[in-house]
Amino acid sequence: MVQKIQSLVMDAIDNKHDRQGIKTKLSEVTKELKDLETKSRIMKEENVKLQKELKVMNGSVNDNKNMTLEKIKTLNESQIITVESNRRKIKNLENDVKNKSLNLKNNDRAITTEIEVLRDEINEMNATLQGSIDIARRVKKTEDMLKSILVPFNETLENVRLDVNELKWISSKVLSKNCWDILRKYPTLLGRDGLYTVFVASEEKLVYCDMSTDGGGWTAIQRREDGSTYFYRNWREYKKGFGDPSKNYWIGNDAVFELTKNKDQELRVQLQSFDGAEAYAQYYIFYVGDEVSKYNLTVSGFSGTGGDSLTYPHNGMKHKRSR
Known part of the structure; x- marks a missing residue:
């Protein structure tokens, strides 16, 4: 027991x-x-x-x-x-x-x-x-507040930086020679198509720059958006240029000669139909002679989707006099 x-x-x-x-x-x-x-x-x-x-x-x-x-x-x-x-x-x-x-x-x-x-x-x-x-929640709330403040601030800062660069370019005493020169000096202008001032033939000239297509930096020598501008002009008008660069214009034969005289340039013809279809023709060698040569055209090296209508019969041709 x-x-x-x-x-x-x-x-x-x-x-x-x-x-x-x-x-x-x-x-x-x-x-x-x-x-x-x-x-x-x-x-x-x-x-x-x-x-x-x-x-x-x-x-x-x-x-x-x-x-x-x-x-x-x-x-x-x-x-x-x-x-x-x-x-x-x-x-x-x-x-x-x-x-x-x-x-x-x-x-x-x-x-x-x-x-x-x-x-x-x-x-x-x-x-x-x-x-x-509770501390983690407060930290997360603080982070969200900082993000809500920093995102608009960063966007504003970027816009200010772009504007400053553009102002620097505008106020520069030494003007750029073409749109590619502008984009090379100020890369932040990539994608910002519009009117820019370049230094051509010892004078300032307002031109339209395509800063988006194929890497940007294209100087538009001609624009035709509608039929509101008359393009059947005389020798003098084609020599100096005419029209509004923001819509319809020809930059001028003298200006094309100045833009292409020092080295071979590329030419890109961008086309768009009324129904929105797009095509292009690009030439890897392009330059124009001076007035004495009657602005003799040299163009070759075609590529693109719009067909080659320029190499033949226009390569080597001179500008014809008109009334």
Whole structure:
């Protein structure tokens, strides 16, 4: 019986981290103690009964002279020793159970204290985590605010930079020779088609620059968007140029000679029909002679999608005089 109770106590100790398990084991130990008390009461009753039997036997000894007094005394002492031994065992067992119960209670209190400490640590960690989340949210909000400020600022800064470059070009004392020279000096003008001033034949001339097509830098020597400008002109008008560069114009034969006289230039003819279809013809060698040569045309190296209508029969031809 003692070993069984000890086993129950040890099981309860081993399961100290399981509070429900501890309560279950304590219940089992308590039940065993009650059973032990019941058995102890039964043993006490048996001892009382034995004492009565001893008295009966003593009466019988007095009546029966055949049983000696020494034998009765020995029997009585033997029974008393047995009872006393059982009492000591029961007492020791009760003390042991009490000690185990006390240890279990102490362990239960220790576990409860440890659980409280862990709960406090968890609460502290949750508070720290919530604080980190709040900080992350504030950082994200600040980043969004900075982005909302920086994006328009960067766009404005880029526009200002483009405008400054354009102003530098406009205010430059040394004007560019053609649109390619302008784009080379100010790359930020790429894609910004429009009117620019170039230095041609010792004078400033307003021309249209295509800063988008095939890398940009094309100086438009002729533009025809509609039929509002009359192109059947005389020699003098074709020599100097005519029209509005923003819409319909001819740059002038003298200007074409100046633009092409130092090295071979490329010529690109960009066509667009009324229904929006596009085609082009490009020539890798193009230059025009001076007025003495009657603006003799040299053109070759065709490529493109619009067909070659210039190399033959116009290559080598001179400008014809008109009225």
